[in-house]
Amino acid sequence: HSAKLNFNTQFTSGYAYPNTDLAISKAFAPAYLFLGVGAEYSNKEQKLNAYFSPLTQKTTLVLDQRLADQGAFGVDKAVYDEAGNLITHGKRSRTEVGILVTNQWKSEIYKNIFLDHRLSLYTDYINRFGNIDVDWQLQLDLVVNEYVKANIGTNLVYDDDIKSKKEIDGVQVTQGPKIQFKQLLGIGLSYTF
DSSP: OEEEEEEEOOSSOBOBTTBOSSOSBBTTBSEEEEEEEEEEEEETTTTEEEEEEEEEEEEEEOOOHHHHHHTGGGOOOOEEOTTSOEEEOOOSEEEEEEEEEEEEEEEEEETTEEEEEEEEEEEESSSSTTOOEEEEEEEEEEEOSSSEEEEEEEEEEEOTTOOOEEEETTEEEEOOOOOEEEEEEEEEEOOOO
16 A cells, blocks of 8 residues: 655746746646555566556646636636626636556666656546546666766646647637647766765
């Protein structure tokens, strides 16, 4: 038996470039808190870890009221009357209960080349069961020599609750969920004293 607690947020604001006037994400907008109980398998020799939790609470926090009023990141958006006057602010949190499956594996696939794979899959029991939120990270760590190290990575994120927005003829239109990709290239120098 195992219990897990995981918290994720960002440190700096995100923008819909080239527009840098209004942030579309900030620290704690969003923030994700996972708390669950389940079973874990770990093999240190193979550097493999798998976790299955049939009971996991996922809380999405949007502590920026402007973003919460927009319904960003799946929280309930603000309610306005026909004249556009605010009746009720948007909720700043959303709580779900569902299934969480995670997997992590790290291995030397060739001399001085290491592959690090991390996968997290979550589905909510109540809202659209079977629509799976995916967070998949894949990274190659390269040891060039004793002083130079490099890494190349990608991160795929899909959350069915997060609706993308697009501006068409000056009007912001909400569309469906989209896959997000992040690529990473890092080169580092290291010296041991």
